[in-house]
Amino acid sequence: MTQRYTVPDVSVIVITYNDAPRLPRAVRSVLDQTLKNLEVIVVDDCSGDDTPAVAKALAEEDGRVRYVRLPANSGGCGAPRNAGMDVARAPFLMFLDSDDELPRHACKSLLLEAEATGADFVMGTVERVDEASGAVTLWYPRLFAERRIVDDIRAEPELLFNCLATNKLYRRTFLDGTGIRFHEDIHHEDIVWSTELFCRSKLFAVVPWPVYRWLLAATPATRSISSRRHELENVRQRVTAAVLSDRVLTATHSLDLKEDKDFRFLSHDLRLYLGDLPQRDPAWIAEFADLVIPYVDTLEPAAIKRLSRAERVCLQLVRERRGAEAALAAVELGARHSVPPRAVTAEGGRVFWGATPPLSEQGRSELDVTELHLAEQPLAGALLRHELVDLKASRDEVRLRLRTYDPGRVLDGRSLTAWLHIGGRKKTIAAIPFEPAPVVTEPPRGARERRGLEGHWDPEEAEGTQIPEGTGILEATVSISLPELDWPDNAVRPQAVTISLHEGERRNTRPLLAPPSLSFTSVGTVGTGRLVLEASADLPFRLVARRLGHVPARRLPSMAELCQHLLSNLATPRNLGRFYRLVSATVPVNRRLVLFESAEGSGYTGNPRYVYEELQRRAGGLRAVWSHAGVPERFPEDVDLVRRDTFRYAWTLARAGYWVDSHNLPYCYRKRKGTRYLQTWHGQVFKKMGLDEPRHRTQPALARKYAEAVARWDMLLTPGRDFRRDFAEASGFKGELLHAGYPRTDVLVRHAEPAQRERARRVREFFEVPAGKRVVLYAPTYRDNGRFSGESLRIDLPALAATLRPDWVILVRAHPYDRFTVPDPLGWLARDASAYPEVNDLMLASDVLVTDYSSIMFDYACLGRPILYYVDDHERYAAAQRGVCFDLAEVAPGPLLRDPGELAAALEELGEITERYGRRYAEFRDRWCGLDDGQASGKVVDAFFPEVVR
Numbered sequence: 047m048t049q050r051y052t053v054p055d056v057s058v059i060v061i062t063y064n065d066a067p068r069l070p071r072a073v074r075s076v077l078d079q080t081l082k083n084l085e086v087i088v089v090d091d092c093s094g095d096d097t098p099a100v101a102k103a104l105a106e107e108d109g110r111v112r113y114v115r116l117p118a119n120s121g122g123c124g125a126p127r128n129a130g131m132d133v134a135r136a137p138f139l140m141f142l143d144s145d146d147e148l149p150r151h152a153c154k155s156l157l158l159e160a161e162a163t164g165a166d167f168v169m170g171t172v173e174r175v176d177e178a179s180g181a182v183t184l185w186y187p188r189l190f191a192e193r194r195i196v197d198d199i200r201a202e203p204e205l206l207f208n209c210l211a212t213n214k215l216y217r218r219t220f221l222d223g224t225g226i227r228f229h230e231d232i233h234h235e236d237i238v239w240s241t242e243l244f245c246r247s248k249l250f251a252v253v254p255w256p257v258y259r260w261l262l263a264a265t266p267a268t269r270s271i272s273s274r275r276h277e278l279e280n281v282r283q284r285v286t287a288a289v290l291s292d293r294v295l296t297a298t299h300s301l302d303l304k305e306d307k308d309f310r311f312l313s314h315d316l317r318l319y320l321g322d323l324p325q326r327d328p329a330w331i332a333e334f335a336d337l338v339i340p341y342v343d344t345l346e347p348a349a350i351k352r353l354s355r356a357e358r359v360c361l362q363l364v365r366e367r368r369g370a371e372a373a374l375a376a377v378e379l380g381a382r383h384s385v386p387p388r389a390v391t392a393e394g395g396r397v398f399w400g401a402t403p404p405l406s407e408q409g410r411s412e413l414d415v416t417e418l419h420l421a422e423q424p425l426a427g428a429l430l431r432h433e434l435v436d437l438k439a440s441r442d443e444v445r446l447r448l449r450t451y452d453p454g455r456v457l458d459g460r461s462l463t464a465w466l467h468i469g470g471r472k473k474t475i476a477a478i479p480f481e482p483a484p485v486v487t488e489p490p491r492g493a494r495e496r497r498g499l500e501g502h503w504d505p506e507e508a509e510g511t512q513i514p515e516g517t518g519i520l521e522a523t524v525s526i527s528l529p530e531l532d533w534p535d536n537a538v539r540p541q542a543v544t545i546s547l548h549e550g551e552r553r554n555t556r557p558l559l560a561p562p563s564l565s566f567t568s569v570g571t572v573g574t575g576r577l578v579l580e581a582s583a584d585l586p587f588r589l590v591a592r593r594l595g596h597v598p599a600r601r602l603p604s605m606a607e608l609c610q611h612l613l614s615n616l617a618t619p620r621n622l623g624r625f626y627r628l629v630s631a632t633v634p635v636n637r638r639l640v641l642f643e644s645a646e647g648s649g650y651t652g653n654p655r656y657v658y659e660e661l662q663r664r665a666g667g668l669r670a671v672w673s674h675a676g677v678p679e680r681f682p683e684d685v686d687l688v689r690r691d692t693f694r695y696a697w698t699l700a701r702a703g704y705w706v707d708s709h710n711l712p713y714c715y716r717k718r719k720g721t722r723y724l725q726t727w728h729g730q731v732f733k734k735m736g737l738d739e740p741r742h743r744t745q746p747a748l749a750r751k752y753a754e755a756v757a758r759w760d761m762l763l764t765p766g767r768d769f770r771r772d773f774a775e776a777s778g779f780k781g782e783l784l785h786a787g788y789p790r791t792d793v794l795v796r797h798a799e800p801a802q803r804e805r806a807r808r809v810r811e812f813f814e815v816p817a818g819k820r821v822v823l824y825a826p827t828y829r830d831n832g833r834f835s836g837e838s839l840r841i842d843l844p845a846l847a848a849t850l851r852p853d854w855v856i857l858v859r860a861h862p863y864d865r866f867t868v869p870d871p872l873g874w875l876a877r878d879a880s881a882y883p884e885v886n887d888l889m890l891a892s893d894v895l896v897t898d899y900s901s902i903m904f905d906y907a908c909l910g911r912p913i914l915y916y917v918d919d920h921e922r923y924a925a926a927q928r929g930v931c932f933d934l935a936e937v938a939p940g941p942l943l944r945d946p947g948e949l950a951a952a953l954e955e956l957g958e959i960t961e962r963y964g965r966r967y968a969e970f971r972d973r974w975c976g977l978d979d980g981q982a983s984g985k986v987v988d989a990f991f992p993e994v995v996r
Contacts, residue, residue: 054085054110055138056153056215059130061123062144063091066100073104073111075147075259081154086111087134089126092119124228124235127211131221139216146212147259149173156215159251163195166220166247170257172213177261185210190254199244203306205252207314209240213258220247229290233283237315241291241307245298275322278330281337284315288341308349313357316342320360323369323376324585331369339365355417356384359399362412371400377585383556384870386420386429388451389518417847419874420454424814425552427873428456432545434560434587435521439568442528444579448545448558450482450520457520463548466524466558468531468589469541475533482520528570528577533591540588551812557586569594613693622696623714629700635720637703640670644708645728647675647690648862649883650682652708653726653763656789657990660983666994671698680883704991713751717758724990725759726789727773729901730766730974733827734929736777753778761990763788765904766974772931786985787977793886794908795980802890809891813877815855822856822953823892825885826916827900828863829923838864840898840918846946847875854953857888861900894956896949899923899934904974907967912956913940916949939967 058076062069069088076086088101088111098115105111114129127141138157142148152170159168172185184190189208196202211228224246229235244250274280288311295301316338323331342350342361350358356378363372371387378385389401397420398404399413420429431451438445446466452458464482469475546555560581568579576594581587603611640661644652650672658670672681673690681687688695691712699705699715705723717723736742736756742749756777764770765788774783793802815821826838838861860866860880868876879888885902889895895906896914903913915938917923924930935942940963943949952959960967987994 054083054136056081056084056140056157057087057130057134057136057138058084058140058142058148058153059087059089059127059134060142060144061089061091061126061130062093062097062101063119063126064093064095064097065144066093066096069097069100069144070104072142072144072147075150076142076153077108077110078150079148079153080151081157084110084153085134085136087130088113089130090115091126092116120230122230122233122235124230124232127228128230131227134218137218139218139221140214141212142258143212145263146261149256149259151255152257153215155253155255156257159253160215160217163249163251165195165217165249165251167214167216167243168251168253169208169214170253170255172210172258172260173256174260174262177263184256185260190252193251193253195249195251197249199247199303203303206241206244206303206306206310209237209310209314210258211236211239212260214243215257229287232286232290233280234287237284237287238290238294242294242298245294245300245303275318276326278333278337281319281334285337285341288315305346305349308345309352312342312345312349312353312361316361317357317379320357320364320372320376321379323360323364323373326373328369331364331372332367335364335367335369355415358412359415362409363399365412366405366409368400375399377559384418384429385559386418386431386451386453386871387415388431388453390415390420390453418454418871420871421456422816422874423454423456423871424873424877425456425460425547425549425554426877427868427871428452428554429454429871429873430457430545430547430554430556432556432558434558434564437564437566437581439566439579440570441568442570444526444528444566444568446524446526448480448482448522448524450522450545452518452520455518457547458518460549464522465546465548466526467542467544467546467555468526473534475541476526476531478524478526480522480524482522485519485521528568528579531577531579531591533577540590543587543589552814559585560587617692619691619712619714622691622693622712625693626696626700626715629697630718633701635703635718636669636701637720638668639698639702640668640704640706641673641688641698641702642670642706643673643690643711645862646709647673648677649680650685651790651884651886652728653789653986654706654708655884656792656983657706657724657726657986660789660987661991661994664987664994666991668704668991668994671702673698706990710755711758713755716754722760722990723758724986725762726986727763730904731769731772731776731931732899732901732903732934734776734931735773738776738929740929763986765791765977767976768931768973784986784989785977786989787975787979787982788905789983789986790886791905791908791975791978792980792983794889794905795978797890797909805887806890809882809887812882813855813857813879815877815891819853819855820893821891822854822894822896823859823879823888823906824856824896824916825859825888825900825902826861826864826898828861833863834865836860836865838898839866841896841916841949842946843869843872843876846950847872849947849950850875851950851954856896857892859885859888894953899930903939907939907971907975908978910967910971912960913938913967914949914952914959915940915942916944917942918944920944937966937970937973939963939970 060072060076073086073088076084088104090097090101090113092115101113105113112133114133116126116129120126131139138160140153156168156170159165171187171190174183174185186207189205196205199205226239226242226246229238291307292304295304295307319334326334353361356375360372360375360379363375374388387399391398391401391403393403396414397416398410399415404410404413418429423429433449433451434446435449436447464480466478466480467474467476543558544555545558546553564581566581570577570579577591578594579589579591581589642654642658644650644654661668661670671686671688673695674681674687675690678687688698696715699711700718703721705711705717705721706726707723708726708728737749737752742752756779759779759781761782761784762774762779764774764783764785770783796802810821824841826840829837832838839858854875856876857879858866858868858876866878866880868878882888889906889909892911894912894914895902896916897903898915898917906913915934917934920934920942941952941959943952
């Protein structure tokens, strides 16, 4: 028996109804808290199951548990919570539903925060746990990203989205003093409670750690009230809660918050139902519209304007009682990709959702999708809609009939190949080619010709179907042979199904959508086993497989496969270093062998590329080998390759008479006396480098390794006069400096030559830049503490698109240590050029560079074209990152910009900016590009390979 304290610190009110099996789990999550001085008040809403016996047993087991039973069922959460508040004895309260849990430190951590801050209440992060899969996600994590005190909700109105009552600890005196109680005659009472809570509080706190575990039931029968969105009464109750929240705003003199509260209702409450519309029938959608539209029409117009275009389109289609089309539009709301309409209508220079023009001014405003630029998208960004029309399954085969809608007519006139892919990025279970054919559906007699289809008009019912080219609709049938599927033995998770269309090296990959009512099971033979293949009704389409019986034994690997696997496992840095030293001691250096490596083997680029090409031009009799990091496709076909971090790589390094590298070869290889190492490096210096980097100053062992690696260099290229101080001396280099400029800038200095203009033309053609448009190259550097986070891509592209004139295209070149995806549907404006093999070609194709602290600024100056700096984190970067070698504001040959509006204005004023910064640009170019004369490659070969004649 646990000791009963006189006055508990926290009262946790656990409400329950007919939930006897899960109640003990919830209660024990409180009893096991690190805060021991608490009480648990179990409030039973007159359950009809074994809840009374279970609750009494818990109370007998631990004296901190108290049991309260309501005389009649209230039908909601408000009455039992109020009942619990009435009997609670602690100065602080929390609420817990019997189907959820509290993390072990929730009570203590929240109590300490409340006592330290004096807050009226403290709220924290919510973990959502899918009980079927075990997956854990965070509920609105952006609201709880930082620990802070908020003195008024007006300082952070976005916190209105935290409409849960359960992820908070409340000060009892605050609740008693304001008289806040739960409404007892409605569901979704948390919404009204939280609205009043925020409006009446003058000081509350936010913590970034989990304080509540929201468990999502695996079976529909045990789902909570809030999860029953298919019930129209659920919709009615949520609208009622929203109306009562409006009354709270009036009563608390908080009508200045109405736009923010309305936006929360639209983008959270209403959005939940809109996302489910593809699973609803037209009659349900019509009743849904009758319930919600009268209330929506009372909301602030500014709140509706804050919704995404997809949400506004869906809402308007509901308003106009176009239920089938609303369901089609709602597919986009839950997808990672934007899903376009089947058809659009052009009228008056504008483009509208659907095959019929809007009939009202409101419809024209809300259904206007001109901003999608459907006809201006490149193939990679084309907004295509792939739908599964029909499916037939037999013992060993599944046949899918597909239809692709192309409302922007982007596919017209292209020679395409098409593939259906099953599986994700790491594992492709199947890649099946197919041939889509264009179709034309003629509308019923008397109707206007339509592009695409309407939701209520089936083309199969139209007479005179023809199949000419370029109709905006493609159809195909794909057969999936079960015996040929390479399904993993342990794969039980649903696998994505996508469609990819290819035109040369260009590709468009988008999900396949399926009707929610779809359901099928196919049992077939796979090898010596049996496979059950099932379709998921989720959007987008998913396939899941499970094997029948025992998994067949895998075949024994061949001797070659065993040897390859063994060598791969043995290729550790230590073993490679040992092997390298063995070869070095027994095999002579080959003075005719050169090992080239650029960017740690990532590609055929940088200074080493142009040194190599100069050597090839001279035909000096040397044999060159390039290292690659696992993607040989990034290199020309006639280049001799060796894979990095293999025994053959170590062998080649040990025998090579020359090493030419742009970064640093692996530390485990000590250079032989007969080998010469040319370090070309890969850029001028803006941020602190070498031994001046913070990591080298704070980690002596790492600094020693770096110094040993630098000591291998025989010759170091210097592109400018500051490079000796900022890099060579900072790296502890004591060898020979070659003042020749950078070979990679030769083509930039000679940008006016026909060969370089042709390179620029090919880039513009590859990225489908329309004739007459100007090109921005956006190339920021990475952030040391945010690798692969996307943090370096600072420009808000949607905001820029809203202000920028339409005669620009942006090529986005993310750093190799970061990642970028073009936001759907901004393919008309932005292209992802991160994987393009040669950055020089991107520079040649551009009209202006936008960068931040990247060394690309120094190379680009060789072109003499404008440079703009988007540096909204300038002060923080200089102070908090690794540090900088000079003040960018004092030497930058272009303006420092901090928001999309400033950038758009600068792009429109390039002529004026070029004139204003002309003198500084010349000084910048002289200081950092003074040695770049277009002949650096020849100078390097002359100096480092003296036996090679011109």
